[in-house]
Amino acid sequence: MTTMTDASVREFKMPDVGEGLTEAEILKWYVQPGDTVTDGQVVCEVETAKAAVELPIPYDGVVSELRFPEGTTVDVGTAIIAVRVAGGAPAPVPAQAEAAPAAPAAPEDPAAAATASALAEEAKPAARQPVLVGYGVSTSATKRRPRKGPEVTVPAPAQPELNGHAPAADSPRPLAKPPVRKLAKDLGVDLTAVTPSGPDGIITREDVHAAATPAAVTAPAPVAAAPAAPAPAASYDGVRETRIPVKGVRKATAAAMVGSAFTAPHVTEFVTVDVTRTMKLVEELKQDKEMQGRRVNPLLLIAKALLVAIKRNPDINASWDEANQEIVVKHYVNLGIAAATPRGLIVPNIKDAQDKTLPQLADSLGELVATAREGKTSPSAMQGGTVTITNVGVFGVDTGTPILNPGESAILAIGAIKLQPWVHKGKVKPRQVTTLALSFDHRLVDGELGSKVLADVAAILEQPKRLITWA
Numbered sequence: 001m002t003t004m005t006d007a008s009v010r011e012f013k014m015p016d017v018g019e020g021l022t023e024a025e026i027l028k029w030y031v032q033p034g035d036t037v038t039d040g041q042v043v044c045e046v047e048t049a050k051a052a053v054e055l056p057i058p059y060d061g062v063v064s065e066l067r068f069p070e071g072t073t074v075d076v077g078t079a080i081i082a083v084r085v086a087g088g089a090p091a092p093v094p095a096q097a098e099a100a101p102a103a104p105a106a107p108e109d110p111a112a113a114a115t116a117s118a119l120a121e122e123a124k125p126a127a128r129q130p131v132l133v134g135y136g137v138s139t140s141a142t143k144r145r146p147r148k149g150p151e152v153t154v155p156a157p158a159q160p161e162l163n164g165h166a167p168a169a170d171s172p173r174p175l176a177k178p179p180v181r182k183l184a185k186d187l188g189v190d191l192t193a194v195t196p197s198g199p200d201g202i203i204t205r206e207d208v209h210a211a212a213t214p215a216a217v218t219a220p221a222p223v224a225a226a227p228a229a230p231a232p233a234a235s236y237d238g239v240r241e242t243r244i245p246v247k248g249v250r251k252a253t254a255a256a257m258v259g260s261a262f263t264a265p266h267v268t269e270f271v272t273v274d275v276t277r278t279m280k281l282v283e284e285l286k287q288d289k290e291m292q293g294r295r296v297n298p299l300l301l302i303a304k305a306l307l308v309a310i311k312r313n314p315d316i317n318a319s320w321d322e323a324n325q326e327i328v329v330k331h332y333v334n335l336g337i338a339a340a341t342p343r344g345l346i347v348p349n350i351k352d353a354q355d356k357t358l359p360q361l362a363d364s365l366g367e368l369v370a371t372a373r374e375g376k377t378s379p380s381a382m383q384g385g386t387v388t389i390t391n392v393g394v395f396g397v398d399t400g401t402p403i404l405n406p407g408e409s410a411i412l413a414i415g416a417i418k419l420q421p422w423v424h425k426g427k428v429k430p431r432q433v434t435t436l437a438l439s440f441d442h443r444l445v446d447g448e449l450g451s452k453v454l455a456d457v458a459a460i461l462e463q464p465k466r467l468i469t470w471a
Contacts, residue, residue, distance in 0.1 A: 008084055008085050009064060009082055009083070009084050009085075010059055010061065010082070010083050010084075010085055011079035011081070011082050011083075012043075012055075012057055012058065012079065012080060012081045012082075012083065013076075013077050013078060013079050013080065014046070014074045014075065014076050014077060014078050014079075014080050015055070015076065016076045022075060022076055023048075023073050023074060023075050023076060024046040024047060024048045024053075024073070024074060024076070025046060025047045025048075025071065025072065025073045025074075025247060026044055026045075026046055026068055026069070026070055026071065026072050026073075026074060026080065027044075027045045027046060027047050027052065027070065027071075028044060028045045028070060028181060028185075029043070029044050029066055029070060030042055030043055030044060030045070031043045031044075031063050031066075031081075032063065032066070033063050033064060033065060033066060034062065034063060035062070035063045036061075036062050036063075037057050037060065037061060037062070037063060037083060038057075038060050039056075039057065039058060039059055039060050040056045040057070040058075041056060041057055042054045042055065042056050042057075043055060043056070043057045043063075043081060044080070044081070045181075046074075047247075047343065048379060051343075051346065051375070051376075051377045051378060051379055051382070052343065052375045052376075053378075053379070057081070057083065059083065059085060060085065061083040061084050061085040062083065062084050063081065063082075063083055064082040064083060064084045065081070065082040066080070066081055067079055067080050067081060067082065068080055073247065174191040174192055174194065174196070174203055175196065175198075175200065175201050175202045175203060176191055176196075176202060176203040177202070177374055177375070180203055180204065180205055180208060183205060183208050183342055184203075184208045186342075187208060187209075189208050189211045191203055191208075193211065194207050194208060194211045195207065195211075256405075256406045257403050259406055260403050260404045260405070260406045261403055263406075264320070264404055264441040264442075264443065265441065265442040265443060266401075266403065266404065266439050266440075266441070266442070267439065267440055267442045267445075267447070267450065268401040268402075268437055268438065268439040269437070269438050269447075269450055269451060269454050270399060270435060270436065270437050270438075271435070271436050271454050271455065271458045272433060272434070272435045272436075273433070273434060273435075273436065273458040273461055273462055274422055274424065274431045274432070274433055274462055275298070275417060275432050275433065275434050275461045275462065276431045276432040277462065277463060277464055278298060278301050278302075278432075278461045278462075278464050279298065279417065279432045281301065281464045282296060282297060282298055282300075282301060285358075290359055291358075291359060291362065294359060294362040294363060294366065295362050295363075295365055295366035295369070296362060298414075298417060299337075299365065299389070299391055299414070300358070300361060300362050300365060301461070301464065301467075302389065302412075302414055302457070302461065303335060303337075303353070303361060303365065303389060304358060304361060304467060305456075305457045305460035305461055305467065306335070306387070306389065306412055306457055307333060307335065307353055307354055308456070308460060308466075308467060308470050308471055309452075309453045309454075309456035309457045309460070310333055310354070310387065310453070311354065311470075311471070312452075312456055312470060313449060313452050313453050313456065314329065314331070315329060315444075315445070315449055316387070316409060316410050316440070316445055316449055316450070316453045317329065317330045317333055317386050317387060317409065317410075318330060318409045318444050318445075319386070319407050319408065319409060319444075320409075320441060320443050320444055327444055330386045332352050332354060332386070333352070333353045333354040333386055333387065334349040334350065334351050334352070334353065334384050334385045334386045335349055335350045335353035335385075335386075335387060335388075335389065336348070336349040336385035336386075336387065336388035336389070336405055336408070336411075337349070337350070337365065337368055337369075337388070337389055337390075337391075338388060338389070338390035338391070338402075338405075339368075339369065339372040339373075339377075341372055341373070341375060342375070343375065346372060346377055346382060347382060347385060347388055347405050348368050348371070348372060348377045348381040348382050349381065349382065349384065349385040349386075349388075350364045350365070350368060351384070368381075385405055385407070385408055386408055386409075387408055387409065387410045387411065387412070388402075388404075388405045388408060388410075388411040388412070389411070389412050389413075389414065390402050390411060390412070390413050390414070391413075391414045392413055392414065392415065392416075393414050393415045393416035393417060393434065394416075395416075396416050397415060397416060398415045398416055398435050399413055399414075399415035399435040399436065399437045400413050400415075400437060401413075401437060401439060402437065402439050403439065404439060404440075404441060408441075409440055409441045409444045409445055410438060410439065410440040410441070410445065410450070410453070411438070411439050411440075412436060412437070412438050412454075412457065413436065413437040413438075413439070414434065414436060415434050415435040415436065415437070416434065417432055417433070417434040418432070418433060418434070419431070419432060419433075420432075420433040434461075436454060436457060436458060438450060438453060438454040438457075456470075
């Protein structure tokens with residue numbers, strides 16, 4: 001720890017990047033002591049209980065100290081980085097060094113002594129002639145990275161190979177988004193050894209996965225004359241247990257689900273419905289000029305069907321105010337879409353979804369999904385949801401009993417859409433069929449209201465023209 005009392009040292013504190021968050025974990029530092037930073041430059045990535053967020057520094061200067069290593073959870077309001085602004089005094093001397101005995105002086109060279117004396121005199125009027133940090137006379141042994149001029153290769157300490165590749169210390173920093181870097185770190189993949197396939201040389205998730213398990217995919221079967229292929233990174237050979245720290249998004253999700261399950265009395269109802277006409281409409285919309293370039297899939301029409309059902313049964317869109325013992329009926333719908341990400345389950349929502357046309361809803365869904373996959377969902381996007389949709393059908397699951405998102409009254413689960421024998425117009429025919437499950441808070445929603453909402457969604461999916469007649 002260094003002593004920093006000079007006014008030119010600015011401390012950047014962990015901000016509250018959400019609404020009422022109390023802590024965040026430092027995932028990655030993008031700067032090191034001695035690096036020059038500018039106002040607005042991203043210096044680190046942190047993970048809150050809601051999302052991963054990049055933090056920009058609010059001033060220019062030179063990094064003096066990183067207060068916490070990667071992987072540390074820091075309280076909001078705690079200083080995490082110290083920056084010496086331009087025009088400041090020489091770099092701070094470590095506290096331990098201040099009390100250390102002076103080293104024996106070298107034999108004095110008259111010419112060198114005169115030069116040092118002149119430099120010292122020039123450094124005195126600092127108010128009139130600011131000295132940039134890292135230049136001029138230095139009274140400490142602090143070493144800084146060169147920021148200009150030709151690169152100087154410094155032998156780096158030996159590092160263990162990652163996934164069979166040795167890290168290249170002098171290679172340029174590989175291009176990858178923060179979630180991809182986090183994935184590589186979790187899988188033990190060295191990004192400098194990964195061949196990028198994304199635009200402009202950006203490393204993608206697929207590139208990281210391909211680099212993580214090449215032996216498992218391409219290695220031939222071991223033979224007597226050849227050494228055995230190395231085991232994949234995820235092998236459980238000889239390992240009885242693996243412990244994964246519960247933190248960040250997963251910790252928040254676990255706490256929220258436990259709180260929801262043991263606070264709101266859940267009721268779940270199910271309905272199996274023929275969605276053949278809805279699937280045909282999806283294909284027709286894909287060819288429509290108005291929908292070109294937009295995300296068109298069954299989820300889009302199911303979301304629209306739920307919005308119409310809420311309009312017909314507005315009391316389903318409510319919340320329970322325990323403090324005031326009131327039911328709060330919302331006259332807007334912030335439609336949550338549950339998204340599985342490498343950091344855990346998140347539920348961003350589309351604000352005022354009830355006012356959006358089908359093309360606008362498609363745009364919002366596309367943006368929501370893309371942002372979630374990149375790990376860029378903002379905390380504000382996950383605040384204020386009123387009802388949620390979770391699509392478990394993408395995993396081939398028929399349906400489930402979803403747990404309410406805290407503060408909401410209902411959540412709709414979509415099962416897999418499968419070709420099944422179905423009685424249609426008096427004959428058994430192959431039809432596209434799915435099962436829907438609606439969980440609701442029985443304090444707010446009784447069986448009649450919940451059944452009406454679920455029945456309306458099913459009726460619309462069976463006859464999509466009701467989107468027009470009921471809207």
